[in-house]
Amino acid sequence: MAGLRLGPLLRQIDWETGERATVWVETDAPCEVEVRCSPPAGAPARGAGDLAPGAGGTARTWQLAGHHYALVEVTGLRPDSVVGYEVLLDGERVWPLPDSRFPASTIRTPPARTGAGEEATGGFAVRVAFGSCRWAAPPAPGAGAHDPIGPDALDALAARIARDPDGERPDVLVLLGDQVYADETSAATRDWLATRRDLSQPPWDQVADYEEYTRLYDESWLDPEVRWLLSTVPSCMIFDDHDVIDDWNTSAAWQARMRAAPWWRERVLSGLMSYWVYQHLGNLSPAELAADELYAAVRAAGREGPDGAMGLLRDFAARADADPTFTRWSYRRDFGRVRLVMVDNRAARVLTEGSRSMLDKEELSWLRDQFHDAPETVDHLLVGASLPWLLPPFVHDVEGWNAALCAGERGQRWARLAEDLRQRADLEHWSAFPASFDALTELIAEAGSGPAAPATISVLSGDVHHAYVAEPDWSRWPRPPVSRVLQLTCSPVHNSIPASIRIGFRFGWSQPARLLGRLFARHARAGRAKLSWRRTGGPWFGNQLMTLTLRGRHARLRLDQARGTGPGAARLVTTEQRDLTPG
Structure with a gap:
């Protein structure tokens, strides 16, 4: 059975519609990740109604260097609401953690916007x-x-x-x-x-x-x-x-000195690759993720075998390090x-x-x-x-x-x-x-x-x-x-x-x-x-x-x-x- 290694991290909430969010996780084995939403106990939605039927999202993990990741797009949210969520791996609940001392993890969505671009609340x-x-x-x-x-x-x-x-x-x-x-x-x-x-x-x-x-x-x-x-x-x-x-x-002289060190290339490429996985992907909106060709290629390769995605991401990191444009x-x-x-x-x-x-x-x-x-x-x-x-x-x-x-x-x-x-x-x-x-x-x-x-x-x-x-x-x-x-x-x-x-x-x-x-x-x-x-x-x-x-x-x-x-x-x-x- 797959376990939750890291996360979940709530990264993006769609402020244009209040209907979508993204949740990032790392697991310890390949699995299907589900984020399932429900009103948190004792905390009804703030104002815009209940969740849409089946609110939540699923994603299959992809593999990189023996690690397994998923970025789940959560849909069916309503504007101006507070909903709790749980994370399931292959149907087994892994979040919240057993006996957690913390309240339920929630997703708070912003109020709806009118066609004129003003918030319906008059300015929250x-x-x-x-x-x-x-x-x-x-x-x-x-x-x-x-x-x-x-x-x-x-x-x-x-x-x-x-x-x-x-x-x-x-x-x-x-x-x-x-x-x-x-x-x-x-x-x-x-x-x-x-x-x-x-x-x-x-x-x-x-x-x-x-x-x-x-x-x-x-x-x-x-x-x-x-x-x-x-x-x-x-x-x-x-x-x-x-x-x-x-x-x-810091400077061209600093860069030349570091690039001459035998250990530096692996360090800088690993730094950029890990940043892309752990931080950068979550900065992107669902629309940006859908249009990102590298993200699509890495996910596809990472589902086919243990090392398929690494070559793609190393090449990307090497080019990013060599050329700031x-x-x-x-x-x-x-x-x-x-x-x-x-x-x-x-x-x-x-x-x-x-x-x-x-x-x-x-x-x-x-x-x-x-x-x-x-x-x-x-x-x-x-x-x-x-x-x-x-x-x-x-x-x-x-x-x-x-x-x-x-x-x-x-x-x-x-x-x-x-x-x-x-x-x-x-x-x-x-x-x-x-x-x-x-x-x-x-x-x-x-x-x-x-x-x-x-x-x-x-x-x-x-x-x-x-x-x-x-x-x-x-x-x-x-x-x-x-x-x-x-x-x-x-x-x-x-x-x-x-x-x-x-x-x-x-x-x-x-x-x-x-x-x-x-x-x-x-x-x-x-x-x-x-x-x-x-x-x-x-x-x-x-x-x-x-x-x-x-x-x-x-x-x-x-x-x-x-x-x-x-x-x-x-x-x-x-x-x-x-x-x-x-x-």
Whole structure:
């Protein structure tokens, strides 16, 4: 009999009709997966009627490297309803787990939309929770209940929802990178790796291949609280560097050095393949999945034999690694009148010195199209980018200075020194790609202009292991946007915050740091920037999540930090709340 190895993960809900959703699972044997829906006990549908007869969905698993997967399209849902669901494998129920302490996993659908594009309710709230950098490893054996990096914010969010399953919860959880750490494994994973190979040889105690990546996802998503949370709150994901390796795609010199390492090719291909299976597929809507030729081919090959799909997916990953224009990891999701455009700022990079860019020309054109497609239907535009657009001004100036020197602005000796510094100090954010920083700024200003402009444009980011709010000053801009534009940065979900980060980022916003940054800019022969910005909130340090509540043209931000010690004691404490509505 087949068993449920991982999941279920509730990934997509169709916000256009409220009638469909997708659920991802991994099983331990080939089987037929069924998602069966029913009204949850004691919780009748919210308003639009009962389920359609036979609501649910089925899918046959497909195989990759001895692992079995299915992404089930659930149909027959009704708008504005709450339904419970269970998962069956070959007719045997495997979810909810026996004796689960959590409430039933549910699918909450949005209210119906009228032909004019307005919600029938007159404007319901869309809640978007986001964060990044979740090192999932539990405390080491013998550590008892003590977690040296503090309580997990996702565990705390799960506990909050489980205590009041009918209360407020996010409509979507946006995970902005570093869902797994391929280069920083836990003690338990290192012990497991040692049973497979000699850890004194490269890549040492980091993961090496696809099978070892599956171990990381097991460790991350089998956490009981997180497993239940991801089964009942839809999620959108994007990778960042640690999903593959620290500083992934920093520069052409970095890439050449890594490609010369014998172990690197298997690592990067396995990272991309596992990301495609575990994260990327669930980002796609049912319509996008139906049109995806690779997905159809991998499923067909994976049902024919144990190794048929691996060759297809390895070839795809190899081409994606060699050519940033080969595929697109970025995507768009609309939640009523809230639009999320998730931007890949890792694999889409062009690294050739002299033409370095965070996004290639096709990707930038695609991004512009998403910003401008039917703007009259968008009240709030969210730009998901794992790396912050607006950093502390001193950090921004240092990264711009470094980019200019690496390009030869001060000669080859400075270029060699600057490249060494770039790799050692992680100088590879948007500000390290000055032309791309300017291009993104132009796109944001353009999207925020005109009578159909959104009320707010928010760039959601993580990476830097603290949280802050920054707001640009458009006074020197030729045509200032009418939208309120914000950089909202939130990390980590669960990771350490070294003292150097606390000191460095506090200093980076100070007036002395701004003056020092201008000296770096002059040395790089950089002209005066058209855009400046200031921090209007933070910095906040801790394991944390931000939540945007968007209703009509109004926006409100809340920052919650995880507190508490001991099993099941993690809780979220609201540290900051503020209105983001323009004017």
